[in-house]
Amino acid sequence: MYDITGYHEAHSLADVFAVIRTDPHARIVAGGTDVLVKNRAEAATYAEVALIGIREIPELQGIRLEVDGTISIGALCSFDEIEHDPIIRQHMGLLAQAVSLVGGPQTRHMGTIGGNICNAGPGADSSPSLLAYNAVLEIQSPTGTRHLPIRDLFTGPSQTVLKPGDVVVRINVAQADYQGYVGYYTKFARRNALDIANQSCAALIKVNDQQEIQDLRIAFGASAPTPVRAPHAEAYAQGKTISADVLKAIGTACLKDTKTHSGRNSKAFRDHLVTVLPGRNIMTALKGDE
Amino acid sequence: MDKKKIVGHSEERWDAIAKVKGQANYTGDFSFKHLLHAKILRSTIAHGYVKSYDIAEAAQMPGVIKIFLPEDLPHHLYSTAGHPWNLDPAKRDIEDRTMLTRHVHVYGDDIALVVARTELQAKKAMLKIKVEYDEYPVYLTPEAAMAPDAMRIHPERENAFASSEVGFGDVKQSLKDADYVIARHLTTPVQQHLHLENQIAVAYQSSDQRWTCISSTQIPHICRRIVAQANGIDWSQVRVKKPFIGGGFGNKQEIIIEPLVVALSRALGGRPVQIALTREETIAYTRTRHAISYDMKIGVNQDGHLTAIDCDVLSNQGGYASHGHAVGGKGGTFINALYRADSLRFSAKTVYTNIATAGAMRGYGMPQVIFALESIIDDAADKIGMDPIKFRQINHQPDGFYNQLGQTKQRDFLIEQCLVKGRAAFHWDEKLAASQAYKTGVKRRGVGIAAFSFGTAVWPFGLETSSARLFALPDGTFKLQVGATEIGQGADTALAQMAAETLGVPFKSVIRDVMTDTDLDPYDTGAYASRQTYIGGVAVKKAAEEMKQKILKRAETEFKVQLEHMDIVDGNIVYRADGDLVTTVKDMAMQSYYDWDTAGSMETYSSINVHHNSYGSGCSLAEVEVDIETGQVKLLSLMNVHDSGKIINPLLASGQVDGGMAMSAAYGLNEELLYNKAGKPLNNNMLDYKLPTAMDLPDLEGVFVESQDPLGPYGNKALGENPDVSPAPAIRNAVKNAIGVGIDKIPLTPELVYNQYQAAQKAAKGDL
């Protein structure tokens, strides 16, 4: 049973801000694939509220390659759109792969990347890749526009720094953050579709001809209260030549930045996965399997 | 003369078009004027007593009509188990519940009801009821509930409320005599049915002042009885109607919400009242598959001879008795059906605990016992270094074996053919050889097999009756009425095929009805125990044979051709000798309505009581790849081979086989209802309860060893449940073949597989 008290269709950001001014509890809805689930479950701040539909707002649409090489993804882009977009496929294969693993076809058509990060699930499938790409969010609010690195977005499970009236408009990735990298994402889940990651790991890597690591970025989902990068492991990897021992050491160093706890899987097993997934991702990325 | 075969042909299910076009009405699709909605207030503890309710605020909530506490509804004791009534009080299901209760036996027990104008209003009001409890200790396992100081969950009886022991010979001696004794403690999880349509029922007072209940039930006639008993009214005062159903798998062989809606309508002046459970409620608070543990020992000689099978069973019943010991106590007969040993002992206890009440679920105890049996049998084959298929071949019961425990001669028992066919069709030897290339490295491959036996319907343990009615329509078509219940499995289509086959008319000439109505349809106990084509088929066959005689008799009278010279083929009445036309069924039907002298409509009715059983059998073969770094098991291929007699409708049969295989594969790999220490269910939603998707299953291959069962009405025997029995142990055995570790617990989650593999590696190192 849904418990929705009203619905406003916004055609512009100004429309959103106008509604928020009179009803600060009104909840933005993009694809609704989280909002409606939480509304039905009577989750605090999701039930007994009015919804503001943002799907008609032009600024939030489409994927562009800017003149400076920045890739700009509209917050309303669906997973399906991103997965099949030629710009993303060419330059951000890791993201295309990650979003192809979301839910099932219906969810990938309805769910948006903006909703995915704003919902701030620890296991959200787009977050580790966006962290690895150093994505920067363009946020508009009644008081103006600001740019927020995605690493500063998450504050806890389902919690972000966003305030009522903050709208994520675009997700931007600079050329230096994608050019020359290869990546691979592992979604460790109990099902191959319609599942949320028990744990996930994205690796984005740049190596030279001697197989020396020029730059490595590792990010985890569901391995800490928020999606996290693994700076200790990344620093360790700098300049190393890929070998089984180096990959193992990278995995072990990741434990310095993850914070697992026992749930469906024990902490010991989850920590074990933290240590093995990065190396497996790196090897797959370099083999170019994806 | 060529007779067109209808039985054995994949006729299109009669309701297919309606379902595709959205014309199929399910319980929730009916509309009622002034329908009221009820929500069940569920306890937030698993064991205790409700000291007090505060409903003041809830009663003021918008839309609330009335709030019902346990004292406000009838409190007759009843059982929700959908068995035929037993005239012998000692053999009845245990009656241990009332509609609402202050005595909380399970988390989510029904402690109050809120009726409101809308479902949302009912829910919001319900959330405002405040409850105070006395809390009792919570027992999650039979072991905990049987501890000497454990409190009785139902004061009237011990927590271990039922036990049984069957067998023959001296197992102790036979184990001593064996070259090897293998002992294992094998456990199975709580599985839930996850039928697509949740439980839903609506009740109202009909114009005849009786109570009509429209419900998504597998057992309309039994539902009538239980609703009446729970409400303390005459059975005839209840009329149950069953429209289209979105599956049940045994969970709707329980009468869970129907007594409540009838009681509420009675309390509210006959207004229609509906309860529609949510998915979360359905998973957590209806019924489950019993979690059962088996302490098994088998004795085996180096030559493969089985000396003994010894088994101690603990079945976790949950908070109410429901189907009770019928499930956990079932294994002995079917172990004996499958394998011969010098001695057998099967000793079982069923124990109340405070987890969700377990009840009927597809396979009814067989998936559990076959998991245990086929794991240890496989380990025995390994122990003596024998090919696991050959080991089963030298130990299985022969065709024609008389099973004393089941009082059944196993006629046409074709396990040998299944094993032989499975080995070839699955390419077992090739896959086994290929897996040798994957015994080092991160990804390991292996193959596994498991066999099973399965009864058809419930005789001699329960009553098996059915009835059918046929009447000819003026245009030569026939209306078939049965009490047997279509729940999506295709029973109606199969029964219509049978009627058409026996009558000699085209399949389309037999008309079924979606609605099973206890006022109109003849008596049958319902959809369970893979019984309907077998038992219902007997009733349909008899009614159709009589109808055929009536038609031929009429032709004889009219055309003066002796009845024995005629037959009905494809709707025509013809000479047996050469097929020349005498007349048509249509002409005779028209005559039966309108001929000035001989008119008299043609109707037949049959009612039967069957005292026999036909055992089916089969096997599953699985190929897996195990990632030893993550513990993930990938199912590469899976095949079921079935000895189910004649296959009435191959397409429908393959649907049953695919579904059963998926259900059992996930039982082996993924599905498990979990509880916290306080007995609260942790994963009662479709995200956290890991029902498989199409992406999680390989192409499912189903193979039949078709034959003609001598007792099945059309040579058929059980098939509905059989496919759900052996895939899980076949997968377990394949994982063992891949990584060298036999795991005694399902589901084989990544963490479990990883840990067991690591532990085995450590142990092996320690041994060196």
Ligand SMILES: Cc1cc2nc3c(=O)[nH]c(=O)nc-3n(C[C@H](O)[C@H](O)[C@H](O)COP(=O)(O)OP(=O)(O)OC[C@H]3O[C@@H](n4cnc5c(N)ncnc54)[C@H](O)[C@@H]3O)c2cc1C
């Ligand atoms: C069946 C199913 C399967 C799923 N599988 C997956 C999966 O595999 N992986 C995964 O990561 N997720 C999964 N999800 C979750 C969900 O689909 C994703 O998180 C999705 O990205 C949410 O996007 P949405 O557009 O539907 O967000 P909505 O539900 O509309 O919104 C989500 C949250 O973000 C806020 N919001 C949305 N857009 C903006 C914006 N532009 N600015 C500010 N706030 C905003 C909303 O207020 C809300 O708090 C699944 C969900 C379902 C129902």
